[in-house]
Amino acid sequence: MRANLAAKSLLGVLVLAAVIVVSRPGASYSHQDRESPLAAASKQHPAGTDALGRDRLVRVSAALLLSLAGAVAAAALTTAAAGGVGVLAAFGPESMGWIAMLICDVFLALPWMFLLMIVRSALPLSASPMNSAVVTFLVLAALGWPACARAVNKGAHNLKSSDWMLHARAAGLRRRQLVRTAVPNLLPVLLPQFLISIPAFVIAEANLGAIGLGIGEPLPSWGGMLLELDNSPMLFETRWVYFPIALLIIVLLLLEAIAMEA
Amino acid sequence: MKAAAAVARWFARTLAIVLLAIVGSTILVRLAPGYLSDAREIDSRYGDAVRAELSAEAARSGTLTHLLSAEFLGWMRGDGGVSRQYGVPVSELILPRLEVTGGLMLRGLVLAWTLALCTSLLSSAARKPSVLWQAPAALLLAVPTAAMATLCLLAGYGGPVLVMALLLSARDFKFLHHTLRKAWFDPHLLQARAQGIRTHRLIFGFVLPSVRSQVCALASLSIVTALSALVPVEVIFNVPGLGQLAWNAALNRDLPVLLSVTIIVALAVTLAGLASDRPGEWRSA
Numbered sequence: 001m002r003a004n005l006a007a008k009s010l011l012g013v014l015v016l017a018a019v020i021v022v023s024r025p026g027a028s029y030s031h032q033d034r035e036s037p038l039a040a041a042s043k044q045h046p047a048g049t050d051a052l053g054r055d056r057l058v059r060v061s062a063a064l065l066l067s068l069a070g071a072v073a074a075a076a077l078t079t080a081a082a083g084g085v086g087v088l089a090a091f092g093p094e095s096m097g098w099i100a101m102l103i104c105d106v107f108l109a110l111p112w113m114f115l116l117m118i119v120r121s122a123l124p125l126s127a128s129p130m131n132s133a134v135v136t137f138l139v140l141a142a143l144g145w146p147a148c149a150r151a152v153n154k155g156a157h158n159l160k161s162s163d164w165m166l167h168a169r170a171a172g173l174r175r176r177q178l179v180r181t182a183v184p185n186l187l188p189v190l191l192p193q194f195l196i197s198i199p200a201f202v203i204a205e206a207n208l209g210a211i212g213l214g215i216g217e218p219l220p221s222w223g224g225m226l227l228e229l230d231n232s233p234m235l236f237e238t239r240w241v242y243f244p245i246a247l248l249i250i251v252l253l254l255l256e257a258i259a260m261e262a
Numbered sequence: 263m264k265a266a267a268a269v270a271r272w273f274a275r276t277l278a279i280v281l282l283a284i285v286g287s288t289i290l291v292r293l294a295p296g297y298l299s300d301a302r303e304i305d306s307r308y309g310d311a312v313r314a315e316l317s318a319e320a321a322r323s324g325t326l327t328h329l330l331s332a333e334f335l336g337w338m339r340g341d342g343g344v345s346r347q348y349g350v351p352v353s354e355l356i357l358p359r360l361e362v363t364g365g366l367m368l369r370g371l372v373l374a375w376t377l378a379l380c381t382s383l384l385s386s387a388a389r390k391p392s393v394l395w396q397a398p399a400a401l402l403l404a405v406p407t408a409a410m411a412t413l414c415l416l417a418g419y420g421g422p423v424l425v426m427a428l429l430l431s432a433r434d435f436k437f438l439h440h441t442l443r444k445a446w447f448d449p450h451l452l453q454a455r456a457q458g459i460r461t462h463r464l465i466f467g468f469v470l471p472s473v474r475s476q477v478c479a480l481a482s483l484s485i486v487t488a489l490s491a492l493v494p495v496e497v498i499f500n501v502p503g504l505g506q507l508a509w510n511a512a513l514n515r516d517l518p519v520l521l522s523v524t525i526i527v528a529l530a531v532t533l534a535g536l537a538s539d540r541p542g543e544w545r546s547a
Contacts, residue, residue, distance in 0.1 A: 102275075109532050113489075249409075253400065
């Protein structure tokens with residue numbers, strides 16, 4: 001419990017710091033300081049600049065905010081979809097449940113990375129960076145629900161066969177009323193699923209970006225910044241290129257700690 | 263008789279899943295907003311008339327029925343269709359890479375399972391769970407595969423097998439530790455330990471058989487995780503396998519290749535489900 005609180009507080013501090021950095025006057029993640037590419041840490045650029053002279057601290061902060069916002073939104077969507085499908089499959093007619101679980105199996109048979117690549121590769125060539133970010137997280141949400149739906153379905157089935165639910169059915173409650181009563185009781189299943197999805201989506205976006213299929217430039221993303229590590233001469237210029245990956249690992253550890261406690 | 267019916271039911275379901283995966287992937291590709299766009303359409307060297315002709319040609323050959331029939335015909339012929347990028351049958355591209363990917367996955371899985379089983383057996387048998395065992399696994403889980411591969415490459419230490427093994431073993435350790443811990447502290451095992459039965463007999467005679475079904479399920483999950491990690495690992499280490507082929511196809515919009523690789527992966531994942539105690543279900547049917 002104490003670890004959970006510490007993780008939440010630390011994550012809150014990081015997000016607050018990122019907001020402050022991004023909203024500083026003159027801070028821009030895409031502004032190129034042509035006079036100082038690959039600059040070391042200085043008062044003007046506390047974490048140095050990248051190969052195009054863009055402030056690394058601003059870009060990392062923006063990537064943190066974008067990645068967290070996208071992952072939280074995608075996790076909320078995926079949990080809602082999984083909740084809907086899981087409950088429908090458990091409380092609906094048996095054939096509907098069978099079809100829903102078959103669809104889950106079809107999705108589960110296709111690993112995320114391949115589906116993501118299919119959809120990402122078929123995006124219009126002229127897609128704007130913001131559109132590529134929205135599509136990336138939407139695709140993550142669209143592909144992430146089946147495993148979660150299976151867990152919700154199991155929880156809903158357990159609820160359906162519980163004593164109080166049998167009593168409610170015997171007392172003549174309609175299906176809709178049963179569902180309305182059951183959904184709040186599924187929160188202990190839905191909340192961990194939501195919290196587990198967030199780091200999973202952050203990792204998926206980073207992996208996708210690192211192979212060049214993630215969020216388009218100049219929008220900063222974890223994956224895009226991992227690509228900096230491919231630039232060997234840059235690694236000898238400044239050790240600050242490791243800053244994004246170090247922060248990403250810290251954020252993921254905090255998210256995992258929060259999810260574990262749930 | 264019941265067992266035969268159970269096998270038949272499983273086979274029908276597997277077939278349905280693979281067929282639906284083929285149809286679903288094709289529909290997904292066709293409905294994607296940029297499916298009909300071609301890199302040549304934004305190339306200034308081509309005139310307006312050529313670009314219009316390219317768009318019209320793409321629209322003609324890009325109907326859903328055309329795509330689905332081409333996909334199925336390709337699979338019926340046994341060549342998986344023709345690559346848009348290389349102009350050769352997809353099977354010619356896939357077959358040599360299957361061996362490379364299979365070898366990489368096999369070595370990665372064996373190393374991962376050896377690591378995970380040994381560490382989880384040691385950590386779960388301890389009286390109190392130690393942070394010393396948990397911390398490395400938690401840290402490894404927090405590093406994206408691509409980052410881990412890049413760091414290994416930069417450090418000049420380790421290769422694709424090691425990255426794959428580290429990723430898988432961290433995931434497997436997390437589950438195995440909990441499962442084995444429960445098994446170690448079962449009352450009958452506590453009594454067996456108190457009676458002084460040797461540790462290796464306890465492990466092979468009691469602990470491992472009691473967690474067999476969970477271990478089998480975890481093994482099939484490992485295969486799915488390994489397949490997902492395949493793309494970044496093969497791309498970053500420049501391994502000429504299926505993951506690299508799929509990535510290359512994605513960058514060049516070679517959808518016949520991408521679809522074929524996806525279908526092979528779907529087939530592999532579905533068959534991996536066999537490991538998750540289906541034989542046990544059939545025996546008890």
